[in-house]
Amino acid sequence: MIHAAVKLSKSVISLSRTSLVAATSSQPLRFLHDGTNSPSSNPVAVQMINYALSHARSQKSDESYAQGMLILEQCLSTQSSESEGQFAQNSIGTVLLAMSNLLYERRSFEEAIEKLHRVQGLTRSSLGVRVAATEALVGLYLQLGQDDTSSVLADKCLDFLHKDDLRSNGGSKESLIVRAKAVKGLVELVTGNLESAESFFHGVQDIEAWNGTAVLSYGEFLHATQQFSLAKELYQNIIEGVPKNEDFSDMNTLAICNMASDEVFLAATFALGQLESHMGNFCAAEEILTKALTKTEEYFGSSHPKVGVVLTCIALMYRNKARQERSSSLLIQEGLYRRAIEFLKAPPLESKGAETKLDRGDILALARGGYAEVLCVQQNRKTEGEKMKTWAEAVWSNRRMSLTDVLDISEPSSKVPVIDVRISRVL
16 A cells, blocks of 8 residues: 555656646746736646646546646645735635546545635635635535525625625626526525526526526526426527536636536536427437436446436436336336436435435435336335335425426426436436
Protein backbone atom coordinates (compact mmCIF):
# COMPACT_ATOMS: atom_id res chain seq x y z
CA MET A 1 0.00 0.00 0.00
CA ILE A 2 2.87 2.39 0.89
CA HIS A 3 4.60 1.55 -2.39
CA ALA A 4 1.39 2.29 -4.30
CA ALA A 5 0.99 5.62 -2.52
CA VAL A 6 4.55 6.63 -3.31
CA LYS A 7 4.06 5.63 -6.94
CA LEU A 8 0.83 7.64 -7.14
CA SER A 9 2.50 10.66 -5.53
CA LYS A 10 5.35 10.57 -8.05
CA SER A 11 2.90 10.23 -10.91
CA VAL A 12 0.89 13.21 -9.73
CA ILE A 13 3.97 15.39 -9.28
CA SER A 14 4.96 14.56 -12.84
CA LEU A 15 1.43 15.19 -14.12
CA SER A 16 1.16 18.47 -12.21
CA ARG A 17 4.40 19.70 -13.73
CA THR A 18 3.19 18.64 -17.16
CA SER A 19 -0.15 20.40 -16.65
CA LEU A 20 1.55 23.56 -15.41
CA VAL A 21 3.85 23.63 -18.42
CA ALA A 22 0.93 22.96 -20.75
CA ALA A 23 -1.14 25.68 -19.08
CA THR A 24 1.54 28.31 -19.38
CA SER A 25 3.04 27.45 -22.76
CA SER A 26 0.23 26.14 -24.97
CA GLN A 27 -1.07 29.65 -25.64
CA PRO A 28 -0.21 33.25 -24.73
CA LEU A 29 -1.19 34.30 -21.21
CA ARG A 30 -4.42 36.23 -21.28
CA PHE A 31 -6.90 37.36 -18.65
CA LEU A 32 -10.42 35.96 -18.69
CA HIS A 33 -13.27 38.43 -18.29
CA ASP A 34 -16.89 38.22 -17.16
CA GLY A 35 -18.16 41.31 -18.92
CA THR A 36 -16.49 43.85 -16.63
CA ASN A 37 -13.23 45.75 -16.89
CA SER A 38 -11.46 43.48 -14.40
CA PRO A 39 -10.12 39.97 -15.00
CA SER A 40 -12.44 37.29 -13.61
CA SER A 41 -10.01 34.45 -12.81
CA ASN A 42 -6.49 33.16 -13.29
CA PRO A 43 -6.19 31.69 -16.83
CA VAL A 44 -3.42 29.32 -15.71
CA ALA A 45 -5.73 27.94 -13.02
CA VAL A 46 -8.49 27.46 -15.60
CA GLN A 47 -6.17 25.52 -17.90
CA MET A 48 -4.93 23.35 -15.03
CA ILE A 49 -8.57 22.64 -14.13
CA ASN A 50 -9.31 21.54 -17.68
CA TYR A 51 -6.23 19.30 -17.68
CA ALA A 52 -7.10 17.74 -14.32
CA LEU A 53 -10.68 16.99 -15.36
CA SER A 54 -9.59 15.56 -18.68
CA HIS A 55 -6.98 13.33 -17.05
CA ALA A 56 -9.36 12.09 -14.35
CA ARG A 57 -11.98 11.10 -16.93
CA SER A 58 -9.53 9.63 -19.42
CA GLN A 59 -9.56 6.26 -17.65
CA LYS A 60 -12.41 6.76 -15.14
CA SER A 61 -10.38 4.77 -12.62
CA ASP A 62 -9.75 5.38 -8.92
CA GLU A 63 -6.14 6.19 -9.74
CA SER A 64 -6.90 8.68 -12.53
CA TYR A 65 -9.46 10.48 -10.36
CA ALA A 66 -7.03 10.59 -7.43
CA GLN A 67 -4.39 12.09 -9.73
CA GLY A 68 -6.87 14.65 -11.04
CA MET A 69 -7.79 15.65 -7.49
CA LEU A 70 -4.16 16.04 -6.46
CA ILE A 71 -3.50 18.26 -9.46
CA LEU A 72 -6.41 20.45 -8.38
CA GLU A 73 -5.14 20.51 -4.80
CA GLN A 74 -1.75 21.68 -6.04
CA CYS A 75 -3.48 24.29 -8.18
CA LEU A 76 -5.49 25.47 -5.17
CA SER A 77 -2.35 25.80 -3.06
CA THR A 78 -0.84 28.22 -5.59
CA GLN A 79 -3.79 30.63 -5.46
CA SER A 80 -3.83 33.79 -3.37
CA SER A 81 -5.47 34.09 0.03
CA GLU A 82 -9.25 33.77 0.26
CA SER A 83 -9.32 37.12 2.05
CA GLU A 84 -8.14 38.97 -1.06
CA GLY A 85 -10.19 40.51 -3.88
CA GLN A 86 -12.51 39.21 -6.56
CA PHE A 87 -9.80 37.97 -8.91
CA ALA A 88 -8.24 35.76 -6.20
CA GLN A 89 -11.58 34.51 -4.92
CA ASN A 90 -12.79 33.68 -8.43
CA SER A 91 -9.68 31.59 -9.02
CA ILE A 92 -10.11 29.79 -5.70
CA GLY A 93 -13.81 29.34 -6.38
CA THR A 94 -13.36 27.78 -9.82
CA VAL A 95 -10.80 25.29 -8.46
CA LEU A 96 -13.15 24.33 -5.62
CA LEU A 97 -16.02 23.92 -8.09
CA ALA A 98 -13.87 21.61 -10.23
CA MET A 99 -12.91 19.59 -7.15
CA SER A 100 -16.56 19.21 -6.17
CA ASN A 101 -17.30 18.04 -9.71
CA LEU A 102 -14.79 15.20 -9.49
CA LEU A 103 -15.96 14.25 -6.00
CA TYR A 104 -19.55 14.13 -7.25
CA GLU A 105 -18.56 11.89 -10.15
CA ARG A 106 -16.95 9.50 -7.64
CA ARG A 107 -20.15 9.67 -5.54
CA SER A 108 -18.35 11.33 -2.63
CA PHE A 109 -21.32 13.62 -2.03
CA GLU A 110 -20.43 14.83 1.46
CA GLU A 111 -16.98 15.96 0.34
CA ALA A 112 -18.43 17.61 -2.77
CA ILE A 113 -20.96 19.47 -0.60
CA GLU A 114 -18.21 20.65 1.75
CA LYS A 115 -16.30 22.20 -1.18
CA LEU A 116 -19.46 23.89 -2.46
CA HIS A 117 -20.24 25.42 0.93
CA ARG A 118 -16.71 26.76 0.97
CA VAL A 119 -17.36 28.49 -2.37
CA GLN A 120 -20.46 30.10 -0.89
CA GLY A 121 -18.21 31.67 1.73
CA LEU A 122 -16.20 33.51 -0.95
CA THR A 123 -18.31 36.64 -0.65
CA ARG A 124 -16.07 38.73 -2.91
CA SER A 125 -16.19 36.27 -5.79
CA SER A 126 -18.31 36.87 -8.89
CA LEU A 127 -22.00 36.21 -8.48
CA GLY A 128 -21.80 33.56 -11.20
CA VAL A 129 -19.38 31.52 -9.10
CA ARG A 130 -21.67 31.58 -6.07
CA VAL A 131 -24.81 30.88 -8.14
CA ALA A 132 -23.10 27.82 -9.67
CA ALA A 133 -22.19 26.56 -6.19
CA THR A 134 -25.71 27.12 -4.85
CA GLU A 135 -27.31 25.52 -7.90
CA ALA A 136 -25.12 22.43 -7.46
CA LEU A 137 -25.82 22.30 -3.71
CA VAL A 138 -29.57 22.43 -4.33
CA GLY A 139 -29.24 19.66 -6.91
CA LEU A 140 -27.23 17.41 -4.59
CA TYR A 141 -29.50 17.97 -1.59
CA LEU A 142 -32.56 17.21 -3.77
CA GLN A 143 -30.91 13.99 -4.92
CA LEU A 144 -30.26 13.09 -1.27
CA GLY A 145 -33.89 13.81 -0.36
CA GLN A 146 -33.08 16.85 1.79
CA ASP A 147 -35.76 19.06 0.26
CA ASP A 148 -36.04 21.57 3.12
CA THR A 149 -32.30 22.29 2.96
CA SER A 150 -32.57 22.74 -0.82
CA SER A 151 -35.42 25.22 -0.39
CA VAL A 152 -33.51 27.28 2.19
CA LEU A 153 -30.43 27.44 -0.05
CA ALA A 154 -32.48 28.48 -3.09
CA ASP A 155 -34.13 31.26 -1.06
CA LYS A 156 -30.74 32.49 0.20
CA CYS A 157 -29.41 32.57 -3.37
CA LEU A 158 -32.29 34.78 -4.50
CA ASP A 159 -31.80 36.96 -1.43
CA PHE A 160 -28.10 37.67 -2.00
CA LEU A 161 -28.69 38.27 -5.71
CA HIS A 162 -31.26 40.96 -4.92
CA LYS A 163 -29.09 42.55 -2.23
CA ASP A 164 -25.74 42.43 -4.04
CA ASP A 165 -24.51 45.19 -6.30
CA LEU A 166 -25.46 43.53 -9.55
CA ARG A 167 -23.91 46.32 -11.58
CA SER A 168 -20.51 44.76 -10.86
CA ASN A 169 -21.61 41.70 -12.80
CA GLY A 170 -22.03 43.44 -16.10
CA GLY A 171 -24.98 42.51 -18.32
CA SER A 172 -25.39 39.05 -16.84
CA LYS A 173 -27.43 40.05 -13.78
CA GLU A 174 -30.80 39.15 -15.30
CA SER A 175 -29.64 35.73 -16.46
CA LEU A 176 -28.31 34.91 -12.99
CA ILE A 177 -31.57 35.95 -11.32
CA VAL A 178 -33.61 33.88 -13.78
CA ARG A 179 -31.28 30.94 -13.21
CA ALA A 180 -31.63 31.25 -9.42
CA LYS A 181 -35.42 31.45 -9.76
CA ALA A 182 -35.43 28.35 -11.94
CA VAL A 183 -33.58 26.29 -9.35
CA LYS A 184 -36.14 27.44 -6.76
CA GLY A 185 -38.83 26.40 -9.22
CA LEU A 186 -37.24 22.94 -9.41
CA VAL A 187 -37.45 22.65 -5.62
CA GLU A 188 -41.14 23.54 -5.79
CA LEU A 189 -41.65 20.92 -8.52
CA VAL A 190 -40.03 18.24 -6.38
CA THR A 191 -42.22 19.13 -3.41
CA GLY A 192 -45.38 19.05 -5.56
CA ASN A 193 -46.17 22.79 -5.49
CA LEU A 194 -46.91 23.29 -9.19
CA GLU A 195 -48.61 26.68 -8.82
CA SER A 196 -45.70 28.07 -6.86
CA ALA A 197 -43.22 26.52 -9.29
CA GLU A 198 -44.82 28.29 -12.25
CA SER A 199 -44.16 31.72 -10.75
CA PHE A 200 -40.42 31.03 -10.64
CA PHE A 201 -40.15 30.10 -14.32
CA HIS A 202 -41.27 33.45 -15.74
CA GLY A 203 -38.64 34.79 -18.13
CA VAL A 204 -36.64 31.56 -18.51
CA GLN A 205 -36.97 31.57 -22.31
CA ASP A 206 -36.38 35.31 -22.63
CA ILE A 207 -32.88 35.59 -21.17
CA GLU A 208 -30.14 36.35 -23.63
CA ALA A 209 -27.63 34.06 -21.90
CA TRP A 210 -29.55 30.81 -22.52
CA ASN A 211 -29.10 28.35 -19.66
CA GLY A 212 -29.75 24.64 -20.22
CA THR A 213 -30.50 23.58 -16.67
CA ALA A 214 -33.02 26.40 -16.14
CA VAL A 215 -34.79 25.65 -19.42
CA LEU A 216 -34.85 21.93 -18.61
CA SER A 217 -36.55 22.55 -15.27
CA TYR A 218 -39.14 24.73 -17.02
CA GLY A 219 -39.65 22.02 -19.65
CA GLU A 220 -40.28 19.50 -16.88
CA PHE A 221 -42.89 21.85 -15.37
CA LEU A 222 -44.66 22.05 -18.74
CA HIS A 223 -44.40 18.26 -19.05
CA ALA A 224 -45.85 17.66 -15.56
CA THR A 225 -48.76 20.01 -16.32
CA GLN A 226 -49.38 18.17 -19.63
CA GLN A 227 -48.35 21.03 -21.92
CA PHE A 228 -46.67 18.42 -24.07
CA SER A 229 -46.03 20.40 -27.28
CA LEU A 230 -44.23 23.23 -25.47
CA ALA A 231 -42.26 20.79 -23.32
CA LYS A 232 -41.18 18.81 -26.38
CA GLU A 233 -39.95 21.96 -28.10
CA LEU A 234 -37.83 22.92 -25.09
CA TYR A 235 -36.37 19.43 -24.71
CA GLN A 236 -35.39 19.40 -28.38
CA ASN A 237 -33.84 22.88 -28.11
CA ILE A 238 -31.71 21.72 -25.19
CA ILE A 239 -30.53 18.59 -26.99
CA GLU A 240 -29.54 20.66 -30.02
CA GLY A 241 -28.10 23.66 -28.20
CA VAL A 242 -26.61 22.75 -24.82
CA PRO A 243 -22.77 22.97 -24.71
CA LYS A 244 -21.17 19.53 -24.51
CA ASN A 245 -18.20 20.64 -22.38
CA GLU A 246 -17.73 22.62 -19.18
CA ASP A 247 -16.38 26.14 -19.52
CA PHE A 248 -14.56 27.22 -16.37
CA SER A 249 -13.42 30.44 -18.02
CA ASP A 250 -16.86 32.10 -18.02
CA MET A 251 -17.96 32.97 -14.50
CA ASN A 252 -21.58 33.47 -15.55
CA THR A 253 -22.19 30.09 -17.23
CA LEU A 254 -20.46 27.79 -14.74
CA ALA A 255 -22.51 24.66 -14.05
CA ILE A 256 -21.30 21.59 -12.19
CA CYS A 257 -22.22 18.29 -10.52
CA ASN A 258 -25.72 17.15 -11.47
CA MET A 259 -26.40 20.54 -13.10
CA ALA A 260 -23.46 20.31 -15.53
CA SER A 261 -24.04 20.48 -19.28
CA ASP A 262 -23.47 16.74 -19.87
CA GLU A 263 -26.06 15.93 -17.19
CA VAL A 264 -28.52 18.41 -18.69
CA PHE A 265 -28.09 16.91 -22.17
CA LEU A 266 -28.72 13.38 -20.85
CA ALA A 267 -31.67 14.54 -18.75
CA ALA A 268 -33.29 16.34 -21.70
CA THR A 269 -32.92 13.25 -23.89
CA PHE A 270 -34.35 11.09 -21.12
CA ALA A 271 -37.26 13.51 -20.53
CA LEU A 272 -38.07 13.59 -24.25
CA GLY A 273 -38.29 9.78 -24.26
CA GLN A 274 -40.70 9.89 -21.32
CA LEU A 275 -42.76 12.54 -23.07
CA GLU A 276 -43.13 10.43 -26.21
CA SER A 277 -44.28 7.53 -24.03
CA HIS A 278 -46.85 9.73 -22.28
CA MET A 279 -48.13 10.82 -25.70
CA GLY A 280 -48.48 7.18 -26.79
CA ASN A 281 -45.64 7.35 -29.32
CA PHE A 282 -44.00 4.17 -28.10
CA CYS A 283 -41.69 3.54 -31.08
CA ALA A 284 -40.18 7.02 -30.71
CA ALA A 285 -40.05 6.61 -26.93
CA GLU A 286 -38.19 3.30 -27.17
CA GLU A 287 -35.65 4.74 -29.62
CA ILE A 288 -34.98 7.88 -27.55
CA LEU A 289 -34.81 6.07 -24.21
CA THR A 290 -32.42 3.52 -25.71
CA LYS A 291 -30.17 6.40 -26.81
CA ALA A 292 -30.41 7.87 -23.31
CA LEU A 293 -29.42 4.51 -21.82
CA THR A 294 -26.41 4.20 -24.13
CA LYS A 295 -25.22 7.73 -23.36
CA THR A 296 -25.71 7.21 -19.62
CA GLU A 297 -23.64 4.01 -19.72
CA GLU A 298 -20.91 5.74 -21.73
CA TYR A 299 -20.73 8.75 -19.42
CA PHE A 300 -21.20 7.15 -15.99
CA GLY A 301 -20.35 3.48 -16.52
CA SER A 302 -22.54 0.46 -17.23
CA SER A 303 -23.47 -0.26 -13.60
CA HIS A 304 -23.93 3.30 -12.27
CA PRO A 305 -27.15 4.02 -10.29
CA LYS A 306 -28.25 6.49 -12.99
CA VAL A 307 -28.35 3.54 -15.39
CA GLY A 308 -30.84 2.00 -12.95
CA VAL A 309 -32.97 5.16 -13.16
CA VAL A 310 -33.11 4.94 -16.97
CA LEU A 311 -33.88 1.20 -16.89
CA THR A 312 -36.77 1.84 -14.49
CA CYS A 313 -38.26 4.34 -16.90
CA ILE A 314 -37.86 1.98 -19.87
CA ALA A 315 -39.66 -0.76 -17.91
CA LEU A 316 -42.50 1.68 -17.16
CA MET A 317 -42.68 2.57 -20.86
CA TYR A 318 -43.12 -1.12 -21.77
CA ARG A 319 -45.75 -1.46 -19.05
CA ASN A 320 -47.70 1.52 -20.38
CA LYS A 321 -47.37 0.24 -23.95
CA ALA A 322 -48.63 -3.24 -23.01
CA ARG A 323 -51.67 -1.78 -21.27
CA GLN A 324 -52.65 0.48 -24.14
CA GLU A 325 -52.03 -2.17 -26.80
CA ARG A 326 -53.56 -4.95 -24.65
CA SER A 327 -50.40 -7.01 -25.03
CA SER A 328 -47.91 -8.52 -22.59
CA SER A 329 -44.30 -7.69 -21.88
CA LEU A 330 -43.92 -9.23 -18.42
CA LEU A 331 -40.61 -10.96 -19.16
CA ILE A 332 -39.09 -7.77 -20.59
CA GLN A 333 -40.34 -5.71 -17.64
CA GLU A 334 -39.05 -8.21 -15.10
CA GLY A 335 -35.58 -8.25 -16.64
CA LEU A 336 -35.42 -4.45 -16.69
CA TYR A 337 -36.68 -4.08 -13.12
CA ARG A 338 -34.23 -6.68 -11.81
CA ARG A 339 -31.27 -4.90 -13.41
CA ALA A 340 -32.51 -1.50 -12.26
CA ILE A 341 -32.89 -2.67 -8.65
CA GLU A 342 -29.39 -4.15 -8.76
CA PHE A 343 -27.80 -0.93 -10.09
CA LEU A 344 -29.79 1.23 -7.67
CA LYS A 345 -28.26 -0.83 -4.86
CA ALA A 346 -31.56 -1.61 -3.18
CA PRO A 347 -31.39 -2.77 0.44
CA PRO A 348 -32.94 -6.13 1.42
CA LEU A 349 -36.72 -6.24 1.64
CA GLU A 350 -36.35 -7.08 5.30
CA SER A 351 -34.94 -3.61 5.99
CA LYS A 352 -37.33 -1.07 7.43
CA GLY A 353 -37.54 1.05 4.31
CA ALA A 354 -39.66 3.87 5.68
CA GLU A 355 -37.19 4.43 8.52
CA THR A 356 -34.10 4.25 6.33
CA LYS A 357 -32.76 7.29 4.43
CA LEU A 358 -32.26 6.02 0.91
CA ASP A 359 -30.45 7.66 -1.97
CA ARG A 360 -32.85 7.69 -4.93
CA GLY A 361 -35.60 6.35 -2.66
CA ASP A 362 -38.49 7.29 -4.98
CA ILE A 363 -36.86 5.59 -7.95
CA LEU A 364 -36.17 2.47 -5.88
CA ALA A 365 -39.78 2.45 -4.71
CA LEU A 366 -40.95 2.86 -8.30
CA ALA A 367 -38.74 0.02 -9.55
CA ARG A 368 -39.81 -2.34 -6.79
CA GLY A 369 -43.45 -1.25 -7.08
CA GLY A 370 -43.43 -2.01 -10.80
CA TYR A 371 -41.65 -5.30 -10.24
CA ALA A 372 -44.20 -6.20 -7.54
CA GLU A 373 -47.01 -5.84 -10.09
CA VAL A 374 -45.21 -8.23 -12.43
CA LEU A 375 -44.85 -10.77 -9.62
CA CYS A 376 -48.40 -10.43 -8.30
CA VAL A 377 -49.99 -11.60 -11.57
CA GLN A 378 -48.08 -14.88 -11.20
CA GLN A 379 -49.86 -17.04 -8.64
CA ASN A 380 -46.72 -18.81 -7.45
CA ARG A 381 -44.90 -15.49 -6.85
CA LYS A 382 -47.75 -13.41 -5.46
CA THR A 383 -46.50 -13.56 -1.86
CA GLU A 384 -43.10 -12.19 -2.91
CA GLY A 385 -44.85 -9.49 -4.93
CA GLU A 386 -47.05 -8.40 -2.02
CA LYS A 387 -44.01 -8.15 0.23
CA MET A 388 -42.20 -6.01 -2.36
CA LYS A 389 -45.27 -3.81 -2.83
CA THR A 390 -45.50 -3.16 0.92
CA TRP A 391 -41.82 -2.14 1.01
CA ALA A 392 -42.22 0.19 -2.00
CA GLU A 393 -45.27 1.95 -0.55
CA ALA A 394 -43.44 2.51 2.74
CA VAL A 395 -40.45 4.10 1.01
CA TRP A 396 -42.43 6.23 -1.50
CA SER A 397 -42.31 9.90 -0.45
CA ASN A 398 -43.55 11.92 -3.44
CA ARG A 399 -46.05 14.56 -2.31
CA ARG A 400 -47.91 15.14 -5.59
CA MET A 401 -48.66 11.57 -6.61
CA SER A 402 -49.10 8.25 -4.88
CA LEU A 403 -47.15 5.23 -6.07
CA THR A 404 -50.41 3.84 -7.45
CA ASP A 405 -50.93 7.06 -9.45
CA VAL A 406 -47.50 6.77 -11.04
CA LEU A 407 -47.93 3.11 -11.92
CA ASP A 408 -51.34 3.72 -13.49
CA ILE A 409 -51.15 6.64 -15.93
CA SER A 410 -53.20 5.07 -18.72
CA GLU A 411 -56.15 7.43 -18.17
CA PRO A 412 -55.89 10.77 -20.09
CA SER A 413 -56.99 12.75 -17.03
CA SER A 414 -54.46 11.21 -14.69
CA LYS A 415 -51.44 13.09 -13.36
CA VAL A 416 -48.23 12.66 -15.33
CA PRO A 417 -45.02 11.71 -13.49
CA VAL A 418 -41.74 13.09 -14.80
CA ILE A 419 -38.47 11.51 -13.69
CA ASP A 420 -35.61 14.02 -13.50
CA VAL A 421 -32.49 11.92 -13.99
CA ARG A 422 -30.25 14.79 -12.84
CA ILE A 423 -31.51 14.48 -9.28
CA SER A 424 -33.08 10.99 -9.57
CA ARG A 425 -36.47 12.23 -8.35
CA VAL A 426 -40.05 11.85 -9.54
CA LEU A 427 -41.71 15.23 -10.18
